Amino acid sequence: MIKLCGFALSNYYNKVKFVLLEHGIAFEEVLVLPSQDDAVLAHSPLGKVPYLQTEDGDLCESQCIVEYLAARFPDKAIFSADPWQAAKEREMIMFVDVHLELTVRNLYKEAFFGGSVSDATKGRVEKLLAQHIAGFGRIAKFGPYLCGERFGVADTAGYVSLPLVGMATQAIYGRDFLLEAGIDWKSYVKTVGARPAAQRVTEDRKAYIAATRSA
Structure with missing residues (x-):
């Protein structure tokens, strides 16, 4: 197995x-x-x-x-059977994983773990995210899913990472960069979160956090 x-x-x-x-x-x-x-x-x-x-x-x-x-x-059928749609799903995952999440990850030490991040890093990340979020907004459909009307593999990336972008920027800069750009990630996460698989992922994450805090 x-x-x-x-x-x-x-x-x-x-x-x-x-x-x-x-x-x-x-x-x-x-x-x-x-x-x-x-x-x-x-x-x-x-x-x-x-x-x-x-x-x-x-x-x-x-x-x-x-x-x-x-x-x-x-x-x-993890990816779409249509070659173009499958390529667009991969493109979307790249935007979420690399251009958004890996960029904002530079802030996590201070945003989530009690450490500190230099002003230089904050300034660099802010400039990059402004460009990357604008680009993401040009291709993400939110119809209601990232690639359109149907749930797809790109949404497995969006569901777990978009909240981190919103929460980290809110914590560091005092404003949620996604919401500020008109990207309602909270409604999106609520929609995807109705799926049983998403609920299981979330429940297990919360259980892990609770177990870690009580240890």
Whole structure:
């Protein structure tokens, strides 16, 4: 059986988990925290999560894992059958994962974990996000899903990462950059969150947070 290794606070772990649950692919969860220990590096070259364990070996990076699942389980139709639409789904995921989430990730230390981020970093991230969010707004349809009327694989990325963009910018700059740009991510997350797979992801994340705080 496929093993998904990571922890429920990770949005990229939850992205893969959402795909697995949404498409009814059997898997086992294995709790693994990011680490530079040899035991983790033996499976994930940079010590990051998530990574997938399969009968063929280990695979890291969330989007590579999603692509593998789509190829291994073609009957699940993880991506659209139409080549153009599938390409647009991949484009959307790239915008969410790279241009939005990885940019705003530079703020997490202060926004969520009690640390501090330099003014230079804040200024650089603010300029980048202004460009990236504007670009995202040009391609995201929110009709009500990212790529249009139908839920798709891009929404597994949007659901777990767009809230982080909104919350982090609110915490650091005193304003939610997404809402300010007219992107109502809260309504979007509510719509996607009605799906059973999304509810399971959210419930498990909240349970993990509660367990961590009480430990």
